[in-house]
Amino acid sequence: MPDLEEVRMQIARLGTVDAGLGKREIAALPSILWEHETITSAVSGALDNRVGMLVATDRRLIFLDKKMLGGLKVEDFPYQNITSISYELGMMFGTIRIFASGNRAEISMVPKALAQGFAEKVRNRISGGSGAGQTPAPAAASAPQAVVGLKGEAGSGLIDQLERLGALKGQGLLTDEEFTAAKARLLV
Incomplete structure (x- = not known):
């Protein structure tokens, strides 16, 4: 598992960093990530009215919500279970919908400027692309x-x-x- 400093470095290397990423969620990531798992994208958002962070790694998508008093909600979506991903852009925010194993997760309040890019990276990954250096389908x-x-x-x-x-x-x-x-x- 990566340590907190490695997680911060991976997020910083992403380029466009979402200002809404929560410090508590970032601090919780080292205990959630698997050994040698790499962060490829991250955005803030809300799932089931819980504000948190949606993280794409080289292995899966993870939504996490770390509460101030110690509560933690983690939901992950292995890429092999994701059948599709879609996004919708509003005036200020976007919504990302993940369809996996017959279920649907809707992450709302994603910064509009980042929603499309995040969804396209995941779409490229689940359609067989490497995700890096390729034009999303x-x-x-x-x-x-x-x-x-x-x-x-x-x-x-x-x-x-x-x-x-x-x-x-x-x-x-x-x-x-x-x-x-x-x-x-x-x-x-």
């Missing part, structure tokens, strides 16, 4: 790539895969034609 191009990956997921049943396809179509990430073609590939 456009939103429309990422959906078919996600569908291709569904068939090869270990331990996933056919029903789970079909439900995920339906969710992607319901989110508007797949056209009717893409949905039908992907479903046909699964049913072969």
Whole structure:
């Protein structure tokens, strides 16, 4: 596990640092990160009305909320479980939606200037890109790539895969034609 100084250095190397990142959350990161896990992006935001920090690492997404009196809420999203990510930009803030294993997490109050870049980095990562030095795939191009990956997921049943396809179509990430073609590939 990295120590606090290493965590601070990783965050400083990100370039654009979110001024809203909480000191308590940063101080809690060394106990949450796995050995040799590297931070690739971080933004402030709120999940279930709890203000905290959304961190992307080379292995997963982590939302953490460290309370003043010692409470800690941590929710993580391993990349292999993330089926898609979307964002919405408002006047001042953005919202990032993470779809993973049939669940949806909505992180609101993300600084508008950082929401799109964060989501695009994660989208690139889950679509097979390395995340560093590559141009993120456009939103429309990422959906078919996600569908291709569904068939090869270990331990996933056919029903789970079909439900995920339906969710992607319901989110508007797949056209009717893409949905039908992907479903046909699964049913072969």
